[in-house]
Amino acid sequence: MxxxxxxxxxxxxxxxxxxxxxxxxxxxxxxxxxxxxxxxxxxxxxxxxxxxxxxxxxxxxxxxxxxxxxxxxxxxxxxxxxxxxxxxxxxxxxxxxxxxxxxxxxxxxxxxxxxxxxxxxxxxxxxxxxxxxxxxxxxxxxxxxxxxxxxxxxxxxxxxxxxxxxxxxxxxxxxxxxxxxxxxxxxxxxxxxxxxxxxxxxxxxxxxxEPGLLDDEGHDHEHDDSIGSCSVEIDGALDPQLFNRWINQLVQHDGEQLMRTKGVLNLQGEPRQFHCHSVHMLLDARPGRRWRDDEARCSRMVFIGRGFAPDALRAGFLSCLAKC
CATH class of the missing domain: 3.40.50.300 (P-loop containing nucleotide triphosphate hydrolases)
Incomplete structure (x- = not known):
């Protein structure tokens, strides 16, 4: 069979x-x-x-x-x-x-x-x-x-x-x-x-x-080493106004270097996840599914691009934490 x-x-x-x-x-x-x-x-x-x-x-x-x-x-x-x-x-x-x-x-x-x-x-x-x-x-x-x-x-x-x-x-x-x-x-x-x-x-x-695709030695593949990523994950709710101001300034100022950003966010007072995306200077943000009772409400973002400063990105993201 x-x-x-x-x-x-x-x-x-x-x-x-x-x-x-x-x-x-x-x-x-x-x-x-x-x-x-x-x-x-x-x-x-x-x-x-x-x-x-x-x-x-x-x-x-x-x-x-x-x-x-x-x-x-x-x-x-x-x-x-x-x-x-x-x-x-x-x-x-x-x-x-x-x-x-x-x-x-x-x-x-x-x-x-x-x-x-x-x-x-x-x-x-x-x-x-x-x-x-x-x-x-x-x-x-x-x-x-x-x-x-x-x-x-x-x-x-x-x-x-x-x-x-x-x-x-x-x-x-x-x-x-x-x-x-x-x-x-x-x-x-x-x-x-x-x-x-x-x-x-x-x-x-x-x-x-690719005539040699099926060869045992495999495909010759090299990465663009100038492209890197930075990931940030933090507990606690974000202040929506602080985050909105920070992310808009970020993509306007560093959008050429930041090829891609994406995040799942915990915004203060919001029962749903918030999804944030950008491609260079084009930014899109919208609510996602409701948080489940059994999951940790943390915020995570990934930044992919060239020539950005990871420490500055992390500090900027942390500065959006709600004060109370």
Missing amino acids: TLNKIPVTIVTGFLGAGKTTLVNHVLSQCADAYIGIIVNEFGEVGIDGELIVADEQPLIEITNGCICCTVRKDLTAAVDKLIARAGRPIDRLIIETSGLADPAPVLQSFLADAELLERVELESVVAVADAHHVAQQISSNLVREQLAFSDVIVLNKTEMADADDLARLERDLRALNPAALCIRTEHGQVSVAEILGTKRFSLPHVLSI
């Missing part, structure tokens, strides 16, 4: 493109499916796992690093752990990689790991691109690889670009990856039928980009 393999969708894309928003929107359309989720976080403190609205779905975070560098060990172990934890058969698996992850080693794990191949099958790679920033980012080899290896390109945040810019972006994306399905969207709102359920992954396409 041949067991059905678990279909896998990999969601990739650069920092702040909208991967988590897309995953949440997909999950909201799959109430009847039991979906395992693996999230990779660049930083010591996990944020994305809390931002994903998984409800009863099994979820595992891989933090403090890049999934593409430890993929054979960490990713395989995470899949094993997720399947064991699920308690019943998983219908499918979604993996959200770090915005700094090279997709090639992730794909290599699913294509060259004999043990993993017995249980899972790669269905598609979905790359999320930020319509407001991707024109500047596409010169990066990492961003080009994320887009080139994908089967679906979700051009997100299209409300922030005019029609001519979008047409140029789509021409550039099709020139880079003519085989990919390209979808325009706002706020990651894509029909689940366009993302899940269709086998789009093509090994010949991937090997035409």
Whole structure:
């Protein structure tokens, strides 16, 4: 008897493109499916796992690093752990990689790991691109690889670009990856039928980009060492006015260096979590789910970028603590 393999969708894309928003929107359309989720976080403190609205779905975070560098060990172990934890058969698996992850080693794990191949099958790679920033980012080899290896390109945040810019972006994306399905969207709102359920992954396409992908010596991958992260976690409630003033001044003053910030916050007098995101100088903040009675109400933020001062970020965040 041949067991059905678990279909896998990999969601990739650069920092702040909208991967988590897309995953949440997909999950909201799959109430009847039991979906395992693996999230990779660049930083010591996990944020994305809390931002994903998984409800009863099994979820595992891989933090403090890049999934593409430890993929054979960490990713395989995470899949094993997720399947064991699920308690019943998983219908499918979604993996959200770090915005700094090279997709090639992730794909290599699913294509060259004999043990993993017995249980899972790669269905598609979905790359999320930020319509407001991707024109500047596409010169990066990492961003080009994320887009080139994908089967679906979700051009997100299209409300922030005019029609001519979008047409140029789509021409550039099709020139880079003519085989990919390209979808325009706002706020990651894509029909689940366009993302899940269709086998789009093509090994010949991937090997035409990276002929040595299946070689035992692995994929030659180097990080941009100029990009770093700073994580802060504090107990106690934050003063909403102090935090609002501080975060707005921060993104206006240091937005060029801070490529991405994200946080789950405990605001004084607020029974819900507060979610804060920024991509360079674009800031978004909104309430999340209610705090549970059995969880610690701490505030956590992750900052990713170049040339910032971690001590100053921590001090600024601490200065937002409520006085009473």
